[in-house]
Amino acid sequence: MAATSTKRTKLKLPDELDLALLTHYHSTGDQRYAAALEVAAKNEFFTRSSSVSDTCNAVFKAMFNKDEIPFTPVEKGKESFTFVDLFAGIGGFRMALQNLGGRCVFTSEWDKYSKQTYFANYGDYPFGDITKDAIKAYIPEKFDIICGGFPCQPFSIAGVSKKISLGRNHGFADEKQGNLFFHVADIIDKHRPKAFFLENVKNLISHDKKKTFQVIKDTFEELDYSLDFKIIDGSHFVPQHRERIMMVGFDKRQFGQDVQFNFGNLTFPEEKQAFKSIMEADPAPKYTLSDKLWNYLQEYAKKHKAKGNGFGFGMTNLEGVSRTISARYYKDGAEILIPQEGKNPRRLTPREAAALQGYPMYPINTSDEQHSLHIPVSENQAYRQFGNSVVMPLIQVVGEELINTLRRVGGLEKSHKVA
Numbered sequence: 001m002a003a004t005s006t007k008r009t010k011l012k013l014p015d016e017l018d019l020a021l022l023t024h025y026h027s028t029g030d031q032r033y034a035a036a037l038e039v040a041a042k043n044e045f046f047t048r049s050s051s052v053s054d055t056c057n058a059v060f061k062a063m064f065n066k067d068e069i070p071f072t073p074v075e076k077g078k079e080s081f082t083f084v085d086l087f088a089g090i091g092g093f094r095m096a097l098q099n100l101g102g103r104c105v106f107t108s109e110w111d112k113y114s115k116q117t118y119f120a121n122y123g124d125y126p127f128g129d130i131t132k133d134a135i136k137a138y139i140p141e142k143f144d145i146i147c148g149g150f151p152c153q154p155f156s157i158a159g160v161s162k163k164i165s166l167g168r169n170h171g172f173a174d175e176k177q178g179n180l181f182f183h184v185a186d187i188i189d190k191h192r193p194k195a196f197f198l199e200n201v202k203n204l205i206s207h208d209k210k211k212t213f214q215v216i217k218d219t220f221e222e223l224d225y226s227l228d229f230k231i232i233d234g235s236h237f238v239p240q241h242r243e244r245i246m247m248v249g250f251d252k253r254q255f256g257q258d259v260q261f262n263f264g265n266l267t268f269p270e271e272k273q274a275f276k277s278i279m280e281a282d283p284a285p286k287y288t289l290s291d292k293l294w295n296y297l298q299e300y301a302k303k304h305k306a307k308g309n310g311f312g313f314g315m316t317n318l319e320g321v322s323r324t325i326s327a328r329y330y331k332d333g334a335e336i337l338i339p340q341e342g343k344n345p346r347r348l349t350p351r352e353a354a355a356l357q358g359y360p361m362y363p364i365n366t367s368d369e370q371h372s373l374h375i376p377v378s379e380n381q382a383y384r385q386f387g388n389s390v391v392m393p394l395i396q397v398v399g400e401e402l403i404n405t406l407r408r409v410g411g412l413e414k415s416h417k418v419a
Helices: 016-028 036-042 052-064 092-099 112-122 180-191 211-223 291-306 350-356 379-388 392-408
Strands: 081-086 102-107 145-148 195-201 228-233 243-250 338-340 343-346
Touching: 016 036, 016 052, 016 102, 016 112, 036 052, 052 112, 081 092, 081 180, 092 102, 092 112, 092 145, 092 392, 112 379, 145 180, 180 195, 180 211, 195 392, 243 392, 291 343, 350 379
Parallel strands: 081 102, 081 145, 145 195
Antiparallel strands: 195 243, 228 243, 338 343
């Protein structure tokens, strides 16, 4: 009788598309994700079950060594509205709108590390490149809101006319396909959601002598959607100076030509934000800058100051707000340094960076350890992700007024208490 091998083979996880199908079918039950049934069947060896639910749970456990999703989706049938989450990052829009009673029915993100963080916290693995028709085909036919912080690429088309052709089945002319904004517009044109909610850097308004934003305004006009926008500083909600443009619009074919979003209805916290509120009590010594790096940053700042430039490190006032954290923060932490008595300043920890963007992080800004953002990636990737993120509480406040507006104009019926 042959000896039985006891050598364990490494389990092969489903690929990214299969993971997206599995998790989206598990959370929504939408038949357009029904290929998940075949995915579960071919991965039966992994779970000893052909159940989509068992497969999702087994993959989640294998990837993160945990059983519970921190921020579980709103159960189907109990939602106040549905939304799709594009350019999802680590889920700032997802968390905010889910807190308001929304159920996410599709999500997309291209970065594999951001996908891991998203999956670890919400239980959905995002689909990939939204510029691909094969990925767009998975978007449900009907949903209430489209949201996302689309990257602002330079518009390569000179002198775009006010009249933009929308006659093609797959959206805009081929030469425009390289710009991600037009893919958002294409999806809006095809699916006609009740509203959109988009976020971008404040310079979007002035980019290319204001031509870029004019193209955006003209596009929404041609789509027959309203557009209201405002630059808002995230420092109302977190101790960080972070100005971003918020753009909200509604389908005028459904709600009439006069439908508007009133940014004046937003309620901001009265309490002044203080940077010390997001600091960990006992950060590890590794976050303190080395003598070499600290000397370099000081010399660099002196050199540029002598030339009349404003470049240099940012030493944070613990009673005030910090500079804007960026995706490059992992390199040296220069834009947000924390003073330390008797030693070199230090960088933010990844957990502090999460709290600086308004995510619940135990024990910094929440006492609920079960509902604290999970960071499953390396520190460098975490810094990138938080530097690219939205300020989650700001998104939630704008989202709340968006939902209230939809209710006022008859676009939504159900009410939901804000989490």
